[in-house]
Amino acid sequence: MRLRELYDIIDAQAPFALSREYCETYEFYDNSGVILDCGEEIDCVLFALDLSARAAEDAKRAGAQCVVTHHPAIYRPVSSLHAGDPLVACARAGISVISAHLNLDAAQGGIDEELMLGLGGKSAEVMHKLSQGGYGRVYAVEEEPLCAFAERIRARFCTDRLVVYGDRPVKTVASFCGAGMDEATVAFALSKGADTVVTSDGKHHLIASLVAQGLNVVLMTHYAAEYYGFVRFAENIKNKLKGAGVRTEVFTDERLL
Numbered sequence: 001m002r003l004r005e006l007y008d009i010i011d012a013q014a015p016f017a018l019s020r021e022y023c024e025t026y027e028f029y030d031n032s033g034v035i036l037d038c039g040e041e042i043d044c045v046l047f048a049l050d051l052s053a054r055a056a057e058d059a060k061r062a063g064a065q066c067v068v069t070h071h072p073a074i075y076r077p078v079s080s081l082h083a084g085d086p087l088v089a090c091a092r093a094g095i096s097v098i099s100a101h102l103n104l105d106a107a108q109g110g111i112d113e114e115l116m117l118g119l120g121g122k123s124a125e126v127m128h129k130l131s132q133g134g135y136g137r138v139y140a141v142e143e144e145p146l147c148a149f150a151e152r153i154r155a156r157f158c159t160d161r162l163v164v165y166g167d168r169p170v171k172t173v174a175s176f177c178g179a180g181m182d183e184a185t186v187a188f189a190l191s192k193g194a195d196t197v198v199t200s201d202g203k204h205h206l207i208a209s210l211v212a213q214g215l216n217v218v219l220m221t222h223y224a225a226e227y228y229g230f231v232r233f234a235e236n237i238k239n240k241l242k243g244a245g246v247r248t249e250v251f252t253d254e255r256l257l
Helices: 003-013 016-026 053-062 086-093 102-106 111-119 146-156 183-191 204-212 222-244
Strands: 033-036 044-048 066-069 096-099 125-129 134-144 162-165 170-175 196-199 216-220 247-250
Touching (some): 003 033, 003 222, 053 066, 102 111, 111 134, 146 216, 170 183, 183 196, 204 216, 222 247
Parallel strands (some): 066 096
């Protein structure tokens, strides 16, 4: 399989055009797509949320010719690369890199939607709507105490690293995958009557504002909140690659879950 064929399979599930649409519509920045093309024939693909040094080593161990990441292996323009950079290690080993970031966050069945499903939601009102899918969701869940909701997150997302504020029963959740807490998402959660906000990388003044207004706040690790949907994306791609005789592996950094 050539890199372009793999790109097209990913594009069919999480269209890269969604990243461009998201950036143009909501004034965001992204760098999704082919990051590194080494021109090798591909018979093994490694999926990794980040292109870390460990992920690059795991790709070499697996004999992979491509790594598919969620977070872009190059995000902003860089002025130099060095021997210790994972991207340099991949280039030396002939391992191409594709990154699917905002398009995978926002796609139907993408990471933001999978976060909702994992938290117990079924259908939602979307904050940033796109031609397909979108980002940021508010939805009803089966009512339960906050402590039970938190324990269910720990079990479902295989994580012990939660920070929990509040004591209200959980009935209406606003969730945002990744670094999803800012003034806009807080305003959206409040305007839609959410009693609980679930996201990652929360800023103190926004947490304090939500708590002062009586909302629960549950902070997951960025990795755990996105790895859940990323694994499902990888499994879907794996099923499509089986017929092409391409092996797939998924790299997990348990230190970050």
